[in-house]
Structures are given as C-alpha cells and as structure tokens.
Amino acid sequence: MTAGCSVSPVTPEPLPPDESLTPDEVPPPGPEVAAKFIETYDSLQDFSATVTTVSERGIFREEVWFKEPDRFRVNYLEHPGSVEGLPPKTGDLVVFDGETQWHHANATGNVLYVSARARNYTFSEEYATGALDVLGLVRNLLAGYECSLSGVQTEDGKTIYTLEIVNLTRITDTPGLWRYPIYAVHAGIEEESWTLRRAEFFNASGGKVLTVEYRNVTRNIGVPDSMFQYSPPEGAIVEPMRTLAITPPYIGDV
Structure with missing residues (x-):
C-alpha cells in the first residue's frame, strides 16, 4: 500500500539530499x-506497549495489550482522571475478552462491566482504547x-x-x-x-x-488468551457501567 491523495501546497518538501551520505545511508x-x-x-495479530499520552488534561501512562479480532487489556499506570470531579484511575484495569468489558476501579475496589453489544453506548469516561x-x-x-x-x-x-x-x-x-x-x-x-x-x-x-x-x-509474539481473561475478586461490588441503554444486572459468570 502507498500513501495516496494529494493535500494543499503547504505540505513541506522532502529533505534535501545529503551529499556526504553513501547510498545505503x-x-x-x-x-x-x-x-x-x-x-x-x-x-x-497482537500488540503490546507502554503508552504515554500528553495533552492539556495532563499526563496519562498505560500498559496496553491487543489481540485480534478485538480483545484488549489496559493497565492504568498514571491516570489523573478523565472527567473533573471523578477520582484518578491510577491502578485501574480494563479488560475486554470479546464478550464482556470489565473495569476494576482501584480507588473503590468495585468492578464495572458491560456486554459487547452495549459497549458502543457507554459514556466517554469509560473509553479505554485511545492508545x-x-x-x-x-x-x-x-x-x-x-x-x-x-x-x-x-x-x-x-x-x-x-x-x-x-x-x-x-x-x-x-x-x-x-x-x-x-x-x-x-x-x-x-x-x-x-x-x-x-x-x-x-x-x-x-x-x-x-x-x-x-x-x-x-x-505478533503470540500474546496468550489468558491476558484477556478476568474474574471479579471475591467480595467486590460488581455493577453495570453507565450506558445510554439498559444494562442487565450481574448474575455471576457472564
């Protein structure tokens, strides 16, 4: 594949050739x-990285794993919080196993969940796949x-x-x-x-x-499927994520 359509004339010209370089350089x-x-x-097929995001909202640092077709895991290493008034998410964990997305909130110990079919209706503060x-x-x-x-x-x-x-x-x-x-x-x-x-x-x-x-x-190193499996800790309060749709109550294994 090659980069395609044209843009405006303000696109900078390529770097001029350096005559001191050999053809291989x-x-x-x-x-x-x-x-x-x-x-x-x-x-x-799979991907992992430590990701640092910097914006006017602050510095966010995460460990992320992804595996085709859509499974992912995000460990929040440094996260001041997405929305003003909400607690920081440092130490939080978000896992999607293809059927259920889980969010372990470190500040409270509570566990939030949403089914795959309702993920598109979650509120933006639950958004976890930016990296x-x-x-x-x-x-x-x-x-x-x-x-x-x-x-x-x-x-x-x-x-x-x-x-x-x-x-x-x-x-x-x-x-x-x-x-x-x-x-x-x-x-x-x-x-x-x-x-x-x-x-x-x-x-x-x-x-x-x-x-x-x-x-x-x-x-493409063969990230194991176990990386995307999650079970709420014993005694944790398990509740549905806020969505624009009705989320059924948690009744055990989902």
Whole structure:
C-alpha cells in the first residue's frame, strides 16, 4: 500500500539530499516509510506497549495489550482522571475478552462491566482504547494523505523517521472524550520494525494538542488468551457501567 491523495501546497518538501551520505545511508522517501508502517499495522495479530499520552488534561501512562479480532487489556499506570470531579484511575484495569468489558476501579475496589453489544453506548469516561485507536488513526492518515520525511533521529539505538502531514483544512479529530480538530500530524516511525514510536497532533494555529508515545513495543509474539481473561475478586461490588441503554444486572459468570 502507498500513501495516496494529494493535500494543499503547504505540505513541506522532502529533505534535501545529503551529499556526504553513501547510498545505503540516504533515508527513504516519506511515502515509502508510510507504506512500510501501513503494511506492518495491517499485519498485526497482537500488540503490546507502554503508552504515554500528553495533552492539556495532563499526563496519562498505560500498559496496553491487543489481540485480534478485538480483545484488549489496559493497565492504568498514571491516570489523573478523565472527567473533573471523578477520582484518578491510577491502578485501574480494563479488560475486554470479546464478550464482556470489565473495569476494576482501584480507588473503590468495585468492578464495572458491560456486554459487547452495549459497549458502543457507554459514556466517554469509560473509553479505554485511545492508545490503540491512535495507531489506526495514524495508519489511515498516512494512507489517505501525502506525507513528507521531515527528520531522522536516533532514539535508544534505533533510527526514527519523522513523517509530516500538513493541510490548510481539518484532516481529522483527536480520539477520546475531548475532540480537537487536527490540521497537521508528525508520526515517528521506527526503522526495521516499522512501528509507531510517537504521534503529535497540531491545531490550525500550529499548537500541539496531543502527543502519544509508544515504548517497549511488541507485535505478533503470540500474546496468550489468558491476558484477556478476568474474574471479579471475591467480595467486590460488581455493577453495570453507565450506558445510554439498559444494562442487565450481574448474575455471576457472564
């Protein structure tokens, strides 16, 4: 797959060639890097990472696991809380096994649950897949907009190619409870693994509204199914998540 349709003339030109580099050292053009990332994303069977999200709401740090077709697990390592007035979620655990989504609230010890068919009706503060959704968002942006290579860095001994998309009009919105219109994106793609290491999202005036960083990334290593299994602790209060639909009471194994 290659990055496709055109954007406005404000898209920056590719980096000029460095005549001091040998042919093997010349970085690949932006669309080639984008294509390799898209191919890697589309071949994911399982994925894990430590993810740090920075926005005006604060710093959020999570451990995430994902396995096809839709199972996931999120450990909240550092989470000040999604909505003003609600307790922080540091120490919380969210697990979706394909049939039921569980949320163990560390502050109270209570366990919330919602069935797969009602997940789309949960309120935004229960939203737990932002780090995974950013991966898909960057994949779709690189497939749908022309990009350029705006920089090359070395981090942790790895070469990181920074791809840039810039447009005069809105190209997307940030995922999650607070949605900001996005006009530019920087995506840091790691060479060899072709995984996303960093995504930065900018508003119309060039201000950065969201940064998402991925560390300790693994992919297609065969994450065991047990990672996505959960049973409420004995004695825990188990109650339905708030939804826009009626959630049946918990009656044991669901």
